[in-house]
Amino acid sequence: MKRFARLFTALDQTTKTNAKVAALAAYLQEAPEADRLWTVALLSGRRPKRTVTSTLLREWAAERAGLPLWLFEESYPIVGDLAETIALILPEGGGSDDRPLAEWIAVIQALPKMDEVERKATILAAWDGQGPVERFVFNKLMTGGFRMGVSQKLMTRALAQATGIDEPDLAHRLMGDWTPQTTTWEALIVAHDPSADLSRPYPFYLAYQLDAGPEELGAPEDWAAEYKWDGIRGQLVLRGGEHHVWSRGEELMTDRFPELAVTRDFVPPGTVIDGELLAWEEGADAPMSFNALQKRIGRKTVPKALLRDAPVVIRAYDLLEWNGEDIRARPFDDRRALLDAALADLPPECPIRPSPLLTFETWDALAALRAESRERQAEGVMLKRRASPYLSGRKKGDWWKWKVDPLMIDAVMIYAQQGHGRRANLFTDFTFAVRDGEALVPFTKAYSGLTDAEFRKITAWVRKNTLERYGPVRQVKPVHVFEIAFEGIQKSPRHKSGVALRFPRMSRWRLDKPAEEANTLDDLKDMLAAYG
Amino acid sequence: MASNPVLTVTDKGIYCPAGDFFIDPWRPVDRALITHGHADHARAGHARYLATRAAAPVMRHRLGDIRLEEIEYGEVRTIGDAEVSYHPAGHVPGSAQVRVEVNGEVWVVSGDYKTEADGLSEPFEPVRCHAFVTECTFGLPIFKWDPQAEVIADINAWWAANQAAGRVSVLGAYALGKAQRILANIDASQGPILTHGAVESTNDVLRGQGIALPETIRVTPETKPKDHPGALVLATPSALGTPWMRRFGAASSAFASGWMRMRGVRRRRSADRGFVMSDHADWDGLNAAIRETGAETVLVTHGYTSIFRRWLEEQGYDARIVETEYEGESLEGQGEGEEAA
Numbered sequence: 001m002k003r004f005a006r007l008f009t010a011l012d013q014t015t016k017t018n019a020k021v022a023a024l025a026a027y028l029q030e031a032p033e034a035d036r037l038w039t040v041a042l043l044s045g046r047r048p049k050r051t052v053t054s055t056l057l058r059e060w061a062a063e064r065a066g067l068p069l070w071l072f073e074e075s076y077p078i079v080g081d082l083a084e085t086i087a088l089i090l091p092e093g094g095g096s097d098d099r100p101l102a103e104w105i106a107v108i109q110a111l112p113k114m115d116e117v118e119r120k121a122t123i124l125a126a127w128d129g130q131g132p133v134e135r136f137v138f139n140k141l142m143t144g145g146f147r148m149g150v151s152q153k154l155m156t157r158a159l160a161q162a163t164g165i166d167e168p169d170l171a172h173r174l175m176g177d178w179t180p181q182t183t184t185w186e187a188l189i190v191a192h193d194p195s196a197d198l199s200r201p202y203p204f205y206l207a208y209q210l211d212a213g214p215e216e217l218g219a220p221e222d223w224a225a226e227y228k229w230d231g232i233r234g235q236l237v238l239r240g241g242e243h244h245v246w247s248r249g250e251e252l253m254t255d256r257f258p259e260l261a262v263t264r265d266f267v268p269p270g271t272v273i274d275g276e277l278l279a280w281e282e283g284a285d286a287p288m289s290f291n292a293l294q295k296r297i298g299r300k301t302v303p304k305a306l307l308r309d310a311p312v313v314i315r316a317y318d319l320l321e322w323n324g325e326d327i328r329a330r331p332f333d334d335r336r337a338l339l340d341a342a343l344a345d346l347p348p349e350c351p352i353r354p355s356p357l358l359t360f361e362t363w364d365a366l367a368a369l370r371a372e373s374r375e376r377q378a379e380g381v382m383l384k385r386r387a388s389p390y391l392s393g394r395k396k397g398d399w400w401k402w403k404v405d406p407l408m409i410d411a412v413m414i415y416a417q418q419g420h421g422r423r424a425n426l427f428t429d430f431t432f433a434v435r436d437g438e439a440l441v442p443f444t445k446a447y448s449g450l451t452d453a454e455f456r457k458i459t460a461w462v463r464k465n466t467l468e469r470y471g472p473v474r475q476v477k478p479v480h481v482f483e484i485a486f487e488g489i490q491k492s493p494r495h496k497s498g499v500a501l502r503f504p505r506m507s508r509w510r511l512d513k514p515a516e517e518a519n520t521l522d523d524l525k526d527m528l529a530a531y532g
Numbered sequence: 533m534a535s536n537p538v539l540t541v542t543d544k545g546i547y548c549p550a551g552d553f554f555i556d557p558w559r560p561v562d563r564a565l566i567t568h569g570h571a572d573h574a575r576a577g578h579a580r581y582l583a584t585r586a587a588a589p590v591m592r593h594r595l596g597d598i599r600l601e602e603i604e605y606g607e608v609r610t611i612g613d614a615e616v617s618y619h620p621a622g623h624v625p626g627s628a629q630v631r632v633e634v635n636g637e638v639w640v641v642s643g644d645y646k647t648e649a650d651g652l653s654e655p656f657e658p659v660r661c662h663a664f665v666t667e668c669t670f671g672l673p674i675f676k677w678d679p680q681a682e683v684i685a686d687i688n689a690w691w692a693a694n695q696a697a698g699r700v701s702v703l704g705a706y707a708l709g710k711a712q713r714i715l716a717n718i719d720a721s722q723g724p725i726l727t728h729g730a731v732e733s734t735n736d737v738l739r740g741q742g743i744a745l746p747e748t749i750r751v752t753p754e755t756k757p758k759d760h761p762g763a764l765v766l767a768t769p770s771a772l773g774t775p776w777m778r779r780f781g782a783a784s785s786a787f788a789s790g791w792m793r794m795r796g797v798r799r800r801r802s803a804d805r806g807f808v809m810s811d812h813a814d815w816d817g818l819n820a821a822i823r824e825t826g827a828e829t830v831l832v833t834h835g836y837t838s839i840f841r842r843w844l845e846e847q848g849y850d851a852r853i854v855e856t857e858y859e860g861e862s863l864e865g866q867g868e869g870e871e872a873a
Contacts, residue, residue, distance in 0.1 A: 012795070014804055067673055068846065074839045075674050080796050088674040088793065425797060452800065 003031055004101040005133040011148050020150055024158035033185040034102035041180050042146055043155035050144035051111040054082055060120055061086040077472050080420040083139030090127055097129025108142050153393055163189060171392045176200035177252055198239040201246040202320045203392035207399035214363050214383060224386050225358045225366055227378035228401055229315055230290050231278035236314055238271045255300060257312050259351050266350040270324030275317050279310040286377045291490050313351040320390055328390035373404045374531055380404045406485035407527060412515045413480045414440055416462045417473050427459040432484055436521040440478055443497035443524060449506035481518050483508040489528050499528050538632055538639040541854045546641060550634040551614030555641045558857040567643025568627035569708060572859040584618050587626030593737045621645035622656030623811050624709030625738060631659050641665040647817035648680060652716040658824035665831045669812040669860035670790050671840030677814045683807055684717045690805055691722055695762035700783040704769040707731045709811050710788055711766045712738055712745060720746035723762035731766050772803055790861055812861055834858040
């Protein structure tokens with residue numbers, strides 16, 4: 001673990017990408033294979049599950065430190081991270097226990113099978129035996145929230161440096177349904193045969209946001225456009241008589257969308273489709289709202305009523321594999337023609353629909369179509385260069401998302417709470433209200449959109465203008481107005497205001513506007529009527 | 533506690549009715565007893581000042597032509613019906629705790645203090661008292677400092693690694709105290725040491741009173757980093773990440789503060805390194821200092837006051853919070869009441 005802790009420290013101590021990649025590449029060459037594999041797994045989102053409740057960890061840590069539990073509880077929100085609070089509060093450790101990373105993870109994975117006495121003894125022994133950084137890393141692994149400030153993309157780059165294998169090739173190898181328990185470094189990375197795994201998806205190609213208009217992209221005829229649907233981006237993998245559905249976050253979702261099973265009967269094996277999963281009632285001309293789909297996301301098995309109320313289809317964007325052949329390198333136009341041909345004769349009971357391409361000859365014409373996005377339940381339009389291959393990851397140049405402008409409302413900040421992790425000790429989580437006569441009605445929370453400098457400024461203000469404390473939440477003077485940007489609005493009986501916003505964030509601090517001039521509940525209801 | 537307390541708190545500061553004086557007041561008063569030269573304790577505008585001989589030069593430098601009387605550590609003065617003496621607080625050079633005795637009742641005001649000897653400031657001395665007025669900037673059990681020698685070794689190693697990589701090392705530290713503590717302890721033979729103007733001004737004052745510091749070079753608009761390869765630059769915390777730093781190119785930046793104990797803060801400062809070093813007492817230091825005073829009453833002035841008060845109460849002290857305007861080692865901005873330089 002000391003080697004891994006050194007890697008963690010090296011990554012934590014620099015903000016420079018090249019230094020991070022170099023440190024990780026060196027580790028991936030030197031560490032034992034089992035540790036390397038676990039590191040790759042951790043950095044591609046394959047974290048061990050939380051195996052001990054946080055309540056027990058707090059109690060045991062306070063006990064080990066000889067401190068009352070309340071003092072631990074007071075310290076925790078100030079640090080903002082449970083694993084770190086424990087590591088900081090424990091007495092100086094010995095640091096003599098240097099089992100490798102993979103062995104510690106095995107210890108963590110064995111915890112659920114132990115009874116509480118044994119579990120406690122195991123964890124206390126682990127704390128006592130490790131130095132401060134190893135303890136922190138161990139706690140992070142145990143509490144299931146491990147992040148190292150290295151994206152999967154950077155990890156893949158470091159892995160490419162360490163192994164000499166191409167980055168896109170590695171990205172593909174790392175996709176799919178593996179864990180360090182089901183494979184080895186040799187099988188996954190070195191002697192890899194992608195076709196061995198029938199379920200394996202391709203790395204998703206992700207678009208950048210187009211901030212200015214499309215005029216700078218060149219001639220409109222070089223570009224294909226379609227609506228950007230507001231659902232779950234997914235890949236439907238049909239191979240060897242099986243089907244698998246993957247989310248963009250590489251989560252296997254096959255069982256959540258049982259209506260896609262029939263696609264096996266209509267589409268030949270050796271086909272991989274990139275598309276958007278949407279809740280869509282038969283015969284409707286637009287998908288249902290994201291809310292309807294959201295009910296399906298959290299469920300591993302789907303009750304019949306929900307299958308009927310929110311039936312799911314996949315709107316196909318692209319064809320990545322056809323007749324068992326990886327066709328990602330071919331131009332978009334060719335892939336799209338193959339896709340249209342493959343889907344042309346499907347009967348309505350097969351829930352795959354092509355995402356229609358938009359017809360436009362000028363950028364102005366496309367802008368007009370984009371303006372209709374919201375009423376079609378779309379987030380904007382996607383632009384794809386007709387000659388472009390299907391790349392992996394987020395790459396600039398060939399794919400752009402041109403979203404509609406967000407909806408905006410001016411709201412009054414009424415509650416504030418401190419953030420966690422990097423934002424510990426800063427007030428970053430706010431509740432906003434609209435006016436309703438003399439009253440203020442809370443309607444949304446927002447966490448992002450301000451600069452660090454603005455967060456520091458508002459933090460200082462909150463400290464001096466707290467009216468009341470409710471645990472970690474502070475009620476503040478209703479003085480500051482923020483412009484809240486959001487992507488959609490829905491009716492919600494669970495909220496006092498009667499609405500729920502989609503992706504709210506602070507777009508501007510309206511220092512120019514007094515609270516009396518913030519928007520009203522009626523304004524919010526008008527928006528609901530227009531866009532809900 | 534006696535029916536007439538030795539010290540009370542008014543809207544101007546901590547006040548002694550028997551001697552008619554204030555200790556570290558935050559509004560102008562006639563007579564101010566000052567614990568040390570940081571701006572949140574030594575403010576402008578008082579008619580008369582009393583401070584240690586070692587604290588006086590910095591105060592004159594910062595506050596200009598003030599009416600300042602000097603006192604030696606341990607020397608007893610009678611002011612009105614109170615007997616007053618100053619005792620080392622170990623915070624910065626010249627810093628003191630102020631002992632006030634009235635009719636046999638002894639109160640001590642700690643100012644800011646740390647219990648570890650730093651090789652620069654007069655080391656902290658516990659003073660027996662009935663009531664102890666203490667800071668608790670780092671009054672949480674998550675704050676524990678490594679021995680200074682270890683932190684200094686880390687700084688030396690970081691500097692050497694940057695030299696090997698051809699990078700300048702820029703270290704943020706408070707202009708009074710922390711910067712000189714680092715200077716007095718690092719291995720100055722490793723390379724040239726450059727200083728921000730605010731740090732160098734304080735260096736000049738301290739050298740003038742006979743405190744030995746290694747040779748330093750003040751950074752001016754004409755300073756060319758190329759002329760000082762492998763340099764360590766001591767900057768004020770507020771200079772980190774500003775245009776002032778650009779002249780050093782792809783430098784490695786670091787910040788020395790007790791707050792660096794927390795990863796979230798370390799990352800937010802977006803310095804490359806955070807060295808955990810404070811001129812305030814850590815959790816164990818606070819508890820040990822309070823224990824050694826033998827006081828039954830403890831008044832906490834600034835820091836995590838409500839949590840620390842509850843802890844002290846559970847330990848059997850009569851503990852209370854007094855609201856003051858001291859800042860301690862601030863997380864945001866400059867701290868210690870220091871102006872951004």
